[in-house]
Amino acid sequence: MSLTTPTVQAAAAAGPALPAQSAWSSIGLIARREISTRTRAKSWRVTTLIMVAVVVAGVLIAHFAGGLTQSFAVGFTPDVPAATVNAIEATAKAASVSMTASTPASQDAGQALLTSGDLDALVIPQTAGDAPSGAPSFEVVVKQTLDPSLQATFTALAQQDALDAQVTGLGGDPGTVAAAIHEANVQVTALEPEPTIDTSQIVVGLATVIVMYIALMMGSQFVAQGVVEEKSSRVVEILLATVRPTYLMAGKVLGIGVVVLIQMVATVGAAALAAHCTGVLDASAIHLGSMLVWSVAWFLVGFTIFALMLAALASLVSRQEEVGSVTMPALMLAMLPYMYTVTVLLHEPQAQLGKVMSFVPFFAPFLMPVRAAFNVVAPWEQPVALVIAVAFLPVLAWLAGRIYAGAVLRTGARIRLKDALRSA
Amino acid sequence: MAVLDVAGLTKAYGDLRALDGVSFRLEAGELFGFVGSNGAGKTTTMRIILGVLTADAGTVTWDGAPIDFAGRRRIGYMPEERGLYPKMRVGEQLEYLARLHGLDASAAVTASKRWAETLGIDARYADEVQQLSLGNQQRVQLAAALVHSPDLLVLDEPFSGLDPVAVDVMSGVLQERAAAGVPVIFSSHQLDLVERLCDRVGIIRDGKMVAQGTIADLRHTDTPQWMIDGPTGDGWLSSLPGVRLISQQGARTVVEYSNTDGNSGSSTSGEAAIGQTILRAALAAGPVTEFAPLRPSLTEIYRHEVSTTEESAAHQGNGDAR
Structure with a gap:
């Protein structure tokens, strides 16, 4: 034995000089493995493509269904007087009904357009003869039914015509009457003016909470399954002989975070691009740019929160079948704001409970973007909520790291949280 | 000079004393066989050396200084419970583990290919681990322990489940590593193999080292x-x-x-x-x-050492029953 000793020392001295590996290079290697193995998986690519296809299809459907802010195509036959056309357009505008006017060559051509669905209504001159006095100077042809808001527009104009006729018959000046009526308004002072909500805000708010929910749940489930995969395949013992448990957890969370972020950027980016190209959100009050930036920030914070929680919880079990039950409490924390959004917040964006909840780290990633879609957040709210959530992260990371380190090498029966914390 | 010195390791799991003052030394270039019945404390000892478990008491020193995280990364480890990513390719897996041990990208590829070739799994380099037979997975596992040219090898049951040819390959590699000056500690139930390969043997029973020394020492009476x-x-x-x-x-x-x-x-x-x-x-x-x-064979020595307490325990048990 003593003979070989000098050789060994020489060999050790001449052996490969290993660079002092920093924590970050270990974490980087682990994260890179997650990214490369997961993005290469066919299932991941297919899921991403499906998600992109679904959101783009959603935007296109919204576009072809007439846009989120409804606009009507109304045709006027050439023989409708210009005054009538102007009057209808003015009335529609006053009633906030979006309307584009076109002039088909003839009534037959207009009816063909009605049938094909390119026109919502066709205005033709009043059929001469049996019209009673004061009847409007036009008639409307539709394919099946007239949209209520267009109907209201036409009716308002018809009533105006009737009123004018009566006023003239009584010897008055319709113009004076109209001006007097126009000025007779009740002054209303709102103490807390409610912002106007358009349909697009509800749709975008719903889409935001759904995408956020899917992204956070999918991402943190990936983390949970990854933790258990390493535990059940026992590879974790080899890994932990090389890297510290917290590095392993951090690398996994980081890597999977990047993978899910790629998927989300692809999905939301495709949706935003489609919305931009079709102009489907142009008329909406949503500040899409800032909303997207904030949503990415909320995704990152939310993913870190849920990924850390699920990594810690998943480390308590050794089999994939047990992941569901052990992670249930954390999933409820995500389910809560999701359900609240769908059932309350979308209809009542200014709800006080929603405002308060959107400052709680677990709920903020879901609720803040939705409230932002409705423009009901004051400029200070998102930064403050983000600071609160980010300040909460080190506490959560410390706790999750302790649980993970205490549990990840103990295979077999499910470990109690208390035991994991104690043995860390 | 002792390369690895394990002194007075104690570890309890609740009321169960898994290790009770386990001590041994491992010299450079020495093949040390670690034998004992199931649950005697072999795996616990190895896990403590690797730092995946902490001892309640006792020290592990490496070249005279307490072994630290950097030192542990220079160990090649084969855990009792085999562990590899089932869906990762053989080559990628080895390269990844080599890089985690601090090799740069090109060195990791070179080392992975070399060990895959040495262990006869180079034809399966691009296959997923789960597609390999258990014996070949075991070879990948050994390659994973060797890929970063470790200064110490700690192998828990490296021979279990191997066919005779694979046993020869594995023995050859261990002897070759030991000849290169790397101390090797491995546990096994195949005592004839331990007797043939090892310079020294330690017998552990109920968390205590009951016998250790060269085969000749142990046979001496x-x-x-x-x-x-x-x-x-x-x-x-x-x-x-x-x-x-x-x-x-x-x-x-x-x-x-x-x-x-x-x-x-x-x-x-x-x-x-x-x-x-x-x-x-x-x-x-x-x-x-x-x-x-x-001369008593290692098996006879082992039986003697292990049965001593088992018999006395059995007698005690009988006494209690009466």
């Missing part, structure tokens, strides 16, 4: 025995002090020497001299066709 195929009867023995007849079957006689005066017979040279004296006495009594010292 104060009451050596010999087998003589030759003269019948025990008349020729009478002239030999301290020698007594153990058994006789036809022409085969087994004799035992026990030291009566208390100053000789304990050294190997003394033992050999006594053997020659016995042989001469036998030859004087008649023709001898076979003469050999009867």
